[in-house]
Amino acid sequence: MGSPTPQEVSDELRRVVERWHQLPLDHALSRMPPVRALVQSLADRAAGARGLTPQWVPDLGPAVVMDQLTVMVRDAWAAGVGADLAARLADLRRAL
Incomplete structure (x- = not known):
């Protein structure tokens, strides 16, 4: 079964994840704020669209943030x- 998101979105998400995994840890840590901001923004938008109260997405660190981003991209879509x-x-990819 394919991705529920359009190919363009899936491709760009894949590029972000690949780029993230190439970053040295210190650089990844310094780029966490914009990644976390996008994750939270997507979570808030998805909740709002569903008439739900936005919830804080926990910061689980650089090893998990791409999984969180993937879930939020699919949820927002x-x-x-x-x-x-x-x-x-x-x-985001360009900012990394």
């Missing part, structure tokens, strides 16, 4: 708030 996902992921 499923909630109908993913129109700008490819662009936001591309911006």
Whole structure:
């Protein structure tokens, strides 16, 4: 079964994850704030679209943040708030 997100979004997410795994730990730690901000923003948007109260996404560190991002990208798309996902992921990748 394929990804529930459009190919463009899936491709950009894959690029972000690949780039993240290439980063030295100190650099990854310094880039956590923008990654965490995107994860939280997507979680908040998805919750809002569903009429739910946004919840804080716990900071589980650099080893887990790409899993969190993947879940939030798919959740945002499923909630109908993913129109700008490819662009936001591309911006994040460039910031890494």
